Amino acid sequence: MSDENLWPEDIFKNKVEMPKAIFIEQANNLAIMSNNVILGEVHTRMEEDIFGEKILVHDFVMRAPSIDNYEYTLFTARHELIHPYPVSIPFSGIHHNITDADRLKKLLSEIFKHEKTRQIVTSIISQI
Amino acid sequence: MNILFWNTNKKDLSDIVVALANENNIDMLFLAESGIKPHLLLTKLNNVSNRYYFNRIRGCEKIHIYTRYNDRALKIISETSRITARELYSYKLKESISFICLHYQSKVNWDEGDQNAYSSEIQNFIKRVEAKTRHKNTIVFGDFNMHPFQNGMIQSTGLHSTMDANVALKRSRRIEDNIYDYLYNPMWSFLGDNSKGKVSGTLYYSPSKPLNYHWNLFDQVLIRPSLIASFDNSYLDIITKFSNIDLLKNGIIDNAYSDHLPIKFSLKI
Numbered sequence: 383m384s385d386e387n388l389w390p391e392d393i394f395k396n397k398v399e400m401p402k403a404i405f406i407e408q409a410n411n412l413a414i415m416s417n418n419v420i421l422g423e424v425h426t427r428m429e430e431d432i433f434g435e436k437i438l439v440h441d442f443v444m445r446a447p448s449i450d451n452y453e454y455t456l457f458t459a460r461h462e463l464i465h466p467y468p469v470s471i472p473f474s475g476i477h478h479n480i481t482d483a484d485r486l487k488k489l490l491s492e493i494f495k496h497e498k499t500r501q502i503v504t505s506i507i508s509q510i
Numbered sequence: 511m512n513i514l515f516w517n518t519n520k521k522d523l524s525d526i527v528v529a530l531a532n533e534n535n536i537d538m539l540f541l542a543e544s545g546i547k548p549h550l551l552l553t554k555l556n557n558v559s560n561r562y563y564f565n566r567i568r569g570c571e572k573i574h575i576y577t578r579y580n581d582r583a584l585k586i587i588s589e590t591s592r593i594t595a596r597e598l599y600s601y602k603l604k605e606s607i608s609f610i611c612l613h614y615q616s617k618v619n620w621d622e623g624d625q626n627a628y629s630s631e632i633q634n635f636i637k638r639v640e641a642k643t644r645h646k647n648t649i650v651f652g653d654f655n656m657h658p659f660q661n662g663m664i665q666s667t668g669l670h671s672t673m674d675a676n677v678a679l680k681r682s683r684r685i686e687d688n689i690y691d692y693l694y695n696p697m698w699s700f701l702g703d704n705s706k707g708k709v710s711g712t713l714y715y716s717p718s719k720p721l722n723y724h725w726n727l728f729d730q731v732l733i734r735p736s737l738i739a740s741f742d743n744s745y746l747d748i749i750t751k752f753s754n755i756d757l758l759k760n761g762i763i764d765n766a767y768s769d770h771l772p773i774k775f776s777l778k779i
Contacts, residue, residue: 419549419552446549447548
């Protein structure tokens, strides 16, 4: 039996920021900014694509329990179970294919600033 | 974990409730007959720090719940129009706890016979919750609109509560062919002047009628035997004063606030 370690030393050094972790962080920010009136939630499920490959699907949901439990899915993101990137996010008629965490954060920033998002938040807040 | 229940009589007592929750470091706040829009109270409660959530309603509009736990942690088990059951996992006990809060029919609409007769439905609700959760770590509280000594609170087919923890610790008793689980009712300790607390009830009503208790102890907390060891008797109280607010006027309840006094209790969970 050989004592030789064939594993590369840096194999545990490269960590990828997972899309779900990024979504949850932003969901928590929404709750903090709204005094918990609008909660952000990430609902994750597993599906199979047309080739039978397992994919993770994350719904980014905005929910207002104190306003008749109003709920709206802002966007849905999909990526392969093994590979967190690319992650695909259709939003407002455009299909985004995002290849890394930085680009994902940039897209989220655009989604949160988007007129559609503002309208939804305004619609919730207006019921107050 | 500190819990507060208050029937606020449909009044907007939001500033009072916020002061009450902050001063008593409340983790779970249950309001019956709340006259406050949930998002407004939530915003005020979270004005300093974001610690409260409004827990969603699934049928029981009569009770509003604000806690430090979101809906994933504090799960709805079952709800009717007057009773809600929530479940929370205790990392200290390594078991789940069921919180059942109710606002029972008032004596204005139902006489004692009606209340007693229908109390079996509360027992059925509790049984269904305990069957669903597969444990009996249950605490039942709220505005029962019944005296602790009233049949509906005592009878085996009703709440089956007892004033004595040692009796409750026997867990259950058999009557004919049926076994009935006990609930312990520590609120008996508030009855009379030489008892616990500053007042003998949570609602003062003194009509010019021959039968008159004056103080009515309608807001109560009942505990299953398995939680008695976790119940902090020293924290249990009927709140009459906090911050600079006195809920009493000339020794009776100041209706400028609510016609009920709040109760607070604590579980070491």
